[in-house]
Amino acid sequence: MTSVVSLNEMRDMIERSLMRVGVARNDAEVCSKVHAESTRDGVASHGINRIPRLVDYIKRGWVNPRTSLSLIHSLGAIESYDGEFGLGVGNAMLATQRAMELARIHGVGIVTIRDTTHWMRGGSYAWHAVEQGFSAIMWTNTESCMPAWGAVEQSIGNNPLVIAVPGDPVPLVLDMAMSQFSYGRLASTAERGESLPVDGGFDIDGGLSRDPKAIQSSRRLLPMGYWKGSGLAILLDALAAMLAQGRSGHRIDELQRGSGTGCCQVFMLFDPEHLGGRQMCNDLVDGMTSHLSSLAPDTPDGSVRWPGASTFQRRVGNSHRISVSDEVWQQVRMLAGA
Amino acid sequence: MTSVVSLNEMRDMIERSLMRVGVARNDAEVCSKVHAESTRDGVASHGINRIPRLVDYIKRGWVNPRTSLSLIHSLGAIESYDGEFGLGVGNAMLATQRAMELARIHGVGIVTIRDTTHWMRGGSYAWHAVEQGFSAIMWTNTESCMPAWGAVEQSIGNNPLVIAVPGDPVPLVLDMAMSQFSYGRLASTAERGESLPVDGGFDIDGGLSRDPKAIQSSRRLLPMGYWKGSGLAILLDALAAMLAQGRSGHRIDELQRGSGTGCCQVFMLFDPEHLGGRQMCNDLVDGMTSHLSSLAPDTPDGSVRWPGASTFQRRVGNSHRISVSDEVWQQVRMLAGA
Numbered sequence: 001m002t003s004v005v006s007l008n009e010m011r012d013m014i015e016r017s018l019m020r021v022g023v024a025r026n027d028a029e030v031c032s033k034v035h036a037e038s039t040r041d042g043v044a045s046h047g048i049n050r051i052p053r054l055v056d057y058i059k060r061g062w063v064n065p066r067t068s069l070s071l072i073h074s075l076g077a078i079e080s081y082d083g084e085f086g087l088g089v090g091n092a093m094l095a096t097q098r099a100m101e102l103a104r105i106h107g108v109g110i111v112t113i114r115d116t117t118h119w120m121r122g123g124s125y126a127w128h129a130v131e132q133g134f135s136a137i138m139w140t141n142t143e144s145c146m147p148a149w150g151a152v153e154q155s156i157g158n159n160p161l162v163i164a165v166p167g168d169p170v171p172l173v174l175d176m177a178m179s180q181f182s183y184g185r186l187a188s189t190a191e192r193g194e195s196l197p198v199d200g201g202f203d204i205d206g207g208l209s210r211d212p213k214a215i216q217s218s219r220r221l222l223p224m225g226y227w228k229g230s231g232l233a234i235l236l237d238a239l240a241a242m243l244a245q246g247r248s249g250h251r252i253d254e255l256q257r258g259s260g261t262g263c264c265q266v267f268m269l270f271d272p273e274h275l276g277g278r279q280m281c282n283d284l285v286d287g288m289t290s291h292l293s294s295l296a297p298d299t300p301d302g303s304v305r306w307p308g309a310s311t312f313q314r315r316v317g318n319s320h321r322i323s324v325s326d327e328v329w330q331q332v333r334m335l336a337g338a
Numbered sequence: 339m340t341s342v343v344s345l346n347e348m349r350d351m352i353e354r355s356l357m358r359v360g361v362a363r364n365d366a367e368v369c370s371k372v373h374a375e376s377t378r379d380g381v382a383s384h385g386i387n388r389i390p391r392l393v394d395y396i397k398r399g400w401v402n403p404r405t406s407l408s409l410i411h412s413l414g415a416i417e418s419y420d421g422e423f424g425l426g427v428g429n430a431m432l433a434t435q436r437a438m439e440l441a442r443i444h445g446v447g448i449v450t451i452r453d454t455t456h457w458m459r460g461g462s463y464a465w466h467a468v469e470q471g472f473s474a475i476m477w478t479n480t481e482s483c484m485p486a487w488g489a490v491e492q493s494i495g496n497n498p499l500v501i502a503v504p505g506d507p508v509p510l511v512l513d514m515a516m517s518q519f520s521y522g523r524l525a526s527t528a529e530r531g532e533s534l535p536v537d538g539g540f541d542i543d544g545g546l547s548r549d550p551k552a553i554q555s556s557r558r559l560l561p562m563g564y565w566k567g568s569g570l571a572i573l574l575d576a577l578a579a580m581l582a583q584g585r586s587g588h589r590i591d592e593l594q595r596g597s598g599t600g601c602c603q604v605f606m607l608f609d610p611e612h613l614g615g616r617q618m619c620n621d622l623v624d625g626m627t628s629h630l631s632s633l634a635p636d637t638p639d640g641s642v643r644w645p646g647a648s649t650f651q652r653r654v655g656n657s658h659r660i661s662v663s664d665e666v667w668q669q670v671r672m673l674a675g676a
Binding site for chain 2: 073075076077078080106107108110135137147148149150151152153155161163164165172174176180198199202206208224225226227228229230231232234235236237238239241242243245248249250251270272274275276280281284285287288291292295296297298299302303304305306307
């Protein structure tokens with residue numbers, strides 16, 4: 001069962017639920033905007049659905065609602081911050097803003113955060129950046145959620161990577177975790193009694209499997225592209241920790257404070273104004289998407305896909321009324337004291 | 339049949355073959371070092387095996403042996419160059435050197451090249467960088483070699499991505515193309531009458547396939563991670579073209595000058611000295627590889643893999659005597675006039 005609510009109603013309820021656990025109004029506004037817009041964009045799993053868990057983390061003291069970024073080090077276009085286990089969404093949005101300011105001056109702006117907390121949906125910051133006309137590479141490391149290639153034990157993170165290039169009107173925005181599927185996708189596929197469309201992990205005997213329940217049992221989620229995604233996850237982890245001077249994944253695991261707590265994030269923004277101009281960038285993206293649109297699809301009713309296209313459609317389509325699970329909506333209302 | 343030759347003998351022969359088609363001695367020295375070392379590292383496909391094709395491209399006028407990088411634009415830590423269709427390996431090595439110089443000053447150094455030619459093995463520049471103590475993100479766009487997700491026609495490039503973090507003694511070095519397998523791997527697997535270990539593409543009817551011959555026929559190579567690798571290839575293409583102010587993949591295709599000609603490359607180097615110090619970086623990489631080494635393998639005789647480990651072993655093991663296909667060695671000797 002789902003409820004249909006307006007974006008503003010959702011923002012208001014999230015804001016109130018966060019303020020009730022000590023988040024300042026300004027910070028609650030930023031977080032509620034990000035969570036509600038992710039829900040509108042079709043990513044409820046990292047939008048409103050995460051509010052009960054976030055409130056729980058704040059109550060446990062895993063997320064500190066009353067701190068912000070503290071500068072460790074600055075050199076020209078690079079700034080490194082300590083996140084002090086503050087609100088991941090607020091920290092990430094501040095970092096994005098700051099990296100844009102640096103990019104306006106230097107062409108590139110690089111902001112890193114160590115000891116921050118879950119940024120929820122990485123794409124939020126990339127959409128924000130492209131809407132201001134910036135290109136972006138952003139990523140985070142995470143606690144371990146799948147085995148490194150050749151291992152049994154969960155030992156590498158999902159380490160979502162976000163890359164975006166602005167266009168007019170449609171940008172290219174990739175928001176991609178290193179596992180082929182998320183545990184959320186396994187759960188929803190299992191609930192419907194279906195199989196995954198391609199291999200999603202290993203069963204308990206070490207065989208590749210499309211059975212979501214078998215993978216839930218083994219906890220052996222598959223990196224996208226098998227050994228390739230494993231390698232990319234390891235390097236994103238290492239480079240994030242090196243640039244942010246923070247924890248790599250296995251040291252995040254040691255904290256034992258849930259999902260994302262203590263991670264490193266990198267925000268690398270580029271200003272097209274310093275790199276050939278905005279028009280050249282728009283023409284580039286338009287040329288690429290026009291070319292992709294012109295290709296014959298592989299099935300009669302299929303279409304050629306590129307990153308950002310369907311989210312852009314959803315952003316336009318869902319702008320006024322948003323569907324949300326009844327159960328989640330009631331939980332958030334209760335947390336808000338409504 | 340293979341010949342065994344020394345690194346110096348191989349370098350000498352490659353150098354002579356390039357000088358015979360108009361490459362200056364200095365440039366031939368750089369190229370021969372890169373090609374010979376790639377062969378020593380176990381990547382003959384992008385090492386000595388490419389020399390006959392490179393000589394052919396020079397003869398056709400697709401690669402200009404007598405030009406170098408020309409500066410388009412410079413702003414602090416960023417420099418953009420035109421490669422003028424010069425030697426891709428020489429251009430890439432110059433760009434790496436220059437990005438290291440910039441990173442020594444600014445913490446980060448970003449050098450882009452447009453209208454350059456095939457850099458052969460991206461890992462060459464990353465190994466060079468980590469050996470000087472730098473972290474790196476480097477990538478190139480390429481001509482189309484596989485269908486975008488949902489398309490039939492070849493419409494996205496292999497767009498190899500290289501990420502590296504220095505360690506002591508073993509660094510982490512990832513060198514990863516966006517297809518699950520290369521056409522070279524399809525050919526060698528087909529020759530042995532074997533199947534690929536996992537899906538490698540589509541057959542002529544659009545079904546996922548492990549049969550290398552079926553994929554060679556359809557020309558529908560699979561992106562790693564299915565839709566994920568397709569998305570990453572598209573964004574790497576767009577961001578390379580945007581940063582380098584050059585051609586995206588479909589405009590490289592229009593040139594019709596073989597593999598890599600007219601591509602864009604990005605060299606992003608980071609100096610750990612400005613980011614917590616070299617010791618912190620070494621400790622990070624050592625901590626990660628120690629952790630990975632400590633994990634139980636998924637088969638009794640297996641081992642946990644991470645990027646760079648096996649290449650590092652090969653670099654040590656092969657340092658004096660290198661195996662090379664007899665056929666290739668005779669071709670290169672002939673091109674060298676030996």
